[in-house]
Amino acid sequence: MTTKNTKRPKLFPLFTTPALKFKFAIRFNNFTHSSKQKSPSRTYPPKSPSPTQAPELSPGTVLGRGSEYTLVRPLGNGGFSTVWLAQTDKEDDVDDGASFHTALTYLSPPVSNLVAIKVLTTAGERTRELSKHLRLDHPPDQLVRLLDHFTFGERQRNRRVSLPEALPVRPVLAPFPSTCLVLSLHGPTLSDLRQHLGTRWLPLPIVRRITTDVLAALDFLHSQHLIHTDVQPRNILLSLPDALSLDQSEWRFVLADLGHAVQLPHKRHPSSNVQPHALRAPEVILGLNWVEKIDTWNLGCLVYEFATGGPLFDPFFQPTPDYEAMTPAQIHLLQIIEQVAEVPQWMRDPGIKGRSAEFFDADGTFRCPFPLQMTSLEAIVKGVWKFPSPASSEREHFCAFLRTIVCVDPQKRLSAKQARLESWITFPPPYTTNLIPS
Numbered sequence: 001m002t003t004k005n006t007k008r009p010k011l012f013p014l015f016t017t018p019a020l021k022f023k024f025a026i027r028f029n030n031f032t033h034s035s036k037q038k039s040p041s042r043t044y045p046p047k048s049p050s051p052t053q054a055p056e057l058s059p060g061t062v063l064g065r066g067s068e069y070t071l072v073r074p075l076g077n078g079g080f081s082t083v084w085l086a087q088t089d090k091e092d093d094v095d096d097g098a099s100f101h102t103a104l105t106y107l108s109p110p111v112s113n114l115v116a117i118k119v120l121t122t123a124g125e126r127t128r129e130l131s132k133h134l135r136l137d138h139p140p141d142q143l144v145r146l147l148d149h150f151t152f153g154e155r156q157r158n159r160r161v162s163l164p165e166a167l168p169v170r171p172v173l174a175p176f177p178s179t180c181l182v183l184s185l186h187g188p189t190l191s192d193l194r195q196h197l198g199t200r201w202l203p204l205p206i207v208r209r210i211t212t213d214v215l216a217a218l219d220f221l222h223s224q225h226l227i228h229t230d231v232q233p234r235n236i237l238l239s240l241p242d243a244l245s246l247d248q249s250e251w252r253f254v255l256a257d258l259g260h261a262v263q264l265p266h267k268r269h270p271s272s273n274v275q276p277h278a279l280r281a282p283e284v285i286l287g288l289n290w291v292e293k294i295d296t297w298n299l300g301c302l303v304y305e306f307a308t309g310g311p312l313f314d315p316f317f318q319p320t321p322d323y324e325a326m327t328p329a330q331i332h333l334l335q336i337i338e339q340v341a342e343v344p345q346w347m348r349d350p351g352i353k354g355r356s357a358e359f360f361d362a363d364g365t366f367r368c369p370f371p372l373q374m375t376s377l378e379a380i381v382k383g384v385w386k387f388p389s390p391a392s393s394e395r396e397h398f399c400a401f402l403r404t405i406v407c408v409d410p411q412k413r414l415s416a417k418q419a420r421l422e423s424w425i426t427f428p429p430p431y432t433t434n435l436i437p438s
Contacts, residue, residue: 057084057119063180064088065150069117077121080259084117085185114241115147118181130179132258136224141239142217144256148182186254187238190306194233196244201309201386203248204394205428210236210253211303212425217255218299218416222292229274230260231298264291269353277328278313282336282408285329286347287355293410296419300405307398308384312339312406322369333359334368340377341408377402397424 057063061071068088075083120129133146190210194200202210214236221228238244239252260274272287274280274294281297283290304312315332318324323331337343348356348364360366378399385395401424407413419425 063117063150063152064148069115069182071117072114075116081121082119084119086115086117086182088113088115088182114185116183116185118183119152120179120181129259129261130181132226132261132263133181135226136220140216140220141252142213142254143220144186144237144254145184146181147184150180150182152178152180183256184254185241186256187241187243189256190233190236190253193238193244199309200305202306204307204387204398206248206251207303207306208424208428209251210306211299212420213239213253214255214299215296215416215420215425218292218295219420221261222295222416225264226258227262227264227292228255228258228260228295229262229298230257230276231255231295231302232276232279233302272355277315277332278311280332281410282333282343283347283410285333285336285355286343286359288347288352289354290410293413293415296405296413296416297407297410299416300402304381304402304406307386308381309386310384312380325369327358330359330367334366334372336408337366338372338374339380340406344409347409377406400424 057071059071059073063069063071063086069086070088072085072087075085077083118129130146130149133149136143136146139145188196194202214231218228218231235255235257237254237256239254240246243251262270262274266289270290272284275284275298279298279301281290281294284294301312313332313335315328315335317331317335326334333343343360343366345364346352348360350356350360350362366372378396381395381399381402387394401419401422404414404422405419414422
């Protein structure tokens with residue numbers, strides 16, 4: 001790709017005209033992390049596998065090795081699983097030797113006899129996620145907990161019981177036999193929370209609590225040599241099922257879904273097809289070797305989004321015809337370079353195994369059909385900051401933290417353990433905005 005001196009609209013710096021504000025707002029409002037219509041083969045599988053793969057489960061169906069779980073209603077479904085709310089009368093020992101009843105009441109507050117059952121619906125995922133849960137030694141409260149597991153298959157006779165006001169449901173899509181994970185029950189996802197509140201941005205105290213709790217979960221996973229690789233709003237839950245009835249200061253959050261988690265060390269050169277597109281770390285985009293710090297980059301992009309209401313990057317944004325010659329990955333890396341920092345020389349080296357030749361010339365020059373327009377993360381945040389004008393010190397404190405995890409060079413990027421010690425986490429400023437925006 002040759003470089004030509006074609007002018008293009010100034011997209012990100014300080015929005016000096018209403019037209020630029022409008023163009024940037026359109027980019028924010030039209031964006032979703034997993035816009036499958038734009039690149040269906042490179043994001044997640046469709047949410048609904050073929051109905052011919054599975055039997056039908058419905059409220060009242062009883063499952064489990066001892067028929068101890070009664071399905072109540074579906075909680076949600078994705079490409080690899082369907083999650084059900086279930087009642088249980090189980091009190092015998094679970095696999096780790098602890099009492100199942102104790103495991104439930106350990107949650108704070110206890111959730112009585114309600115659990116979530118995740119029915120894995122894709123053959124390749126049947127044992128993969130289970131094996132990751134089983135290797136975790138005493139997971140923290142900030143991580144969804146495995147309570148039990150069993151296999152649901154052709155040879156199992158399932159009975160039904162009557163449930164009052166049973167909800168109509170769609171078929172559960174699970175090939176025979178299917179692994180079922182019995183998980184601790186929590187509240188709505190951040191995606192659901194923002195939809196419920198009618199806003200995409202959240203007050204800084206809540207953003208800080210989300211960040212603190214997710215960092216704690218990631219720190220634990222990384223200590224167990226697991227990389228989550230899929231930190232996104234639908235995988236972050238309010239910790240309590242009734243959290244929306246509580247004061248916001250009592251909200252706590254948990255990280256869910258180990259379906260895409262990767263175990264270290266890598267057995268082969270790691271894939272570039274991990275993480276939601278807009279949240280991918282630079283080393284993933286470039287096809288380089290990556291480790292657990294891709295999770296902190298991923299979280300940093302979300303922290304920005306929660307505080308400002310819009311995505312930090314959009315790989316599918318094409319405001320002018322010049323962009324049509326670029327792939328989404330090239331557009332993504334262009335935005336990273338312009339908004340955060342240049343890619344360090346060692347990551348551009350064509351001698352390193354990866355995809356650097358798709359992005360850089362032999363001398364390390366980024367391939368782009370127009371001149372770069374450099375700005376800064378601080379300028380971007382200032383242009384979209386939602387909080388009152390006296391909160392400039394809050395913004396500076398926030399940006400200083402963001403810089404530590406949205407760092408292009410993974411060698412300089414903070415790990416989850418290190419980020420937990422940053423002053424924005426340990427010594428928060430006196431925030432001026434404490435309420436959910438109206």
